[in-house]
Amino acid sequence: MKALHTSDWHLGRTLQRRSRDEEFDAVLAEITAIAESVQPDLIVHSGDLFDTYRPAHKDILRAMRCLDGLARIAPTVVLGGNHDSPELFDLLGYVCTLRPDADQARLRFMHSRGDTDPGTVLDFDSRDGSERIRLAALPYVHPNRYLHLFPGFGTTEGAYAAGLRELQAGLLTRLREGYDPDRDVLLFTAHQYVASAVPGQSERMWEVREPYATDADALPQVAYCALGHIHKPQPVGSGRLLARYAGSPLQMDFGESEETKSVTVVDASPGRRTLITPHTLHSGRRLARFHGTLEELEADADQYRGAYLKAVIRSDEPLPQLGDKVAELVPEAVLVAVEEDCAATRASILTGADAAKDGQLDVTAVFSAYLSETGTPGQSVDEVLTAFADLLNAPDAALPPSPAEQLLTEVLATPWTSAACGGTETAS
Structure with a gap:
């Protein structure tokens, strides 16, 4: 069986307000041409189809035209990423059910709102029917919402990763139910940050930090793990674990200027080592x-x-x-x-060494020299320096209490009792 892995299209992304629509059209056509040539049994998009929760109509149309073309080549699964709206995925999934052709399930949108078990196991037959592809799909689980799934893990560092580890273990159990080693090929796809991965510098950096990192060892031991979220194409984990970020199809930021973009073709069969082949993309600037x-x-x-x-x-x-x-x-x-x-x-940054030259750094003199170098008129210099000296010499004053603090102080001074309100106070 063959699978085509692509990810992180980020349709709608601009570069310093410059539209990249022509590049997106070209690279999506290139991905479709690769799919036509390879003729995969399954196509997996591992998340971040769009760049924002509310993409422009033209970007939705661009996505659906390309995905419809891919789905005519092979069944296509699109995973929800951290940039994708679950509600929009619901709408797009509903639109797919209105297709007139008999096989409406060839294009599927998978997402998670974080308050229900997001994992799903999907089955697909290979083109010749000799093999079955079992895909465990785990859309992005937002760190702010995972507590609905794992209330017992708390909010300590590592709790999010522990929750994802449990989710993945549960998915692997479901994936192996009814597993036929002579016919089945097991795949896993997720939109998450694995600790050993190297970010491409155009991701949302607060979501690719250690508190949100999962361990590569926690990924399911399957024929291939199709990962999304990191924009630099790269393998992750040890050699025994075949997991890869497909990466974004365009260079999204100047931090990615040295990266070669690609999609990944996976060739796997029961009892045989998986072959992974990146196909370079050339369309983007x-x-x-x-x-x-x-x-x-x-x-x-x-x-x-x-x-x-x-x-x-x-x-x-x-x-x-x-x-x-x-x-x-x-x-x-x-x-x-x-x-x-x-x-x-x-500009040069002043350090402790500057102050040590004559025992103490005269901040006012340094500021005065700066004003002179920048051409500030003499009268203005005097006024600015006077205000600057007042600020330096003014003692720190305590801020007045806020209205909320005043109310709280009054309440604490006169605690409520039922007797004070006309009732009988009861000791406990």
């Missing part, structure tokens, strides 16, 4: 970074042809009209940002 002088940029201009470019120009003195000069040197690049790294205006 390359994101490139440059840090050097204008002369160095001019010498390297050809390598930035057609790329989104973020340029940091190094110089000794400020360069007027820097953006125009950079644009003239790389006319074939799409300039996203131009920054100046000028030695004459480069």
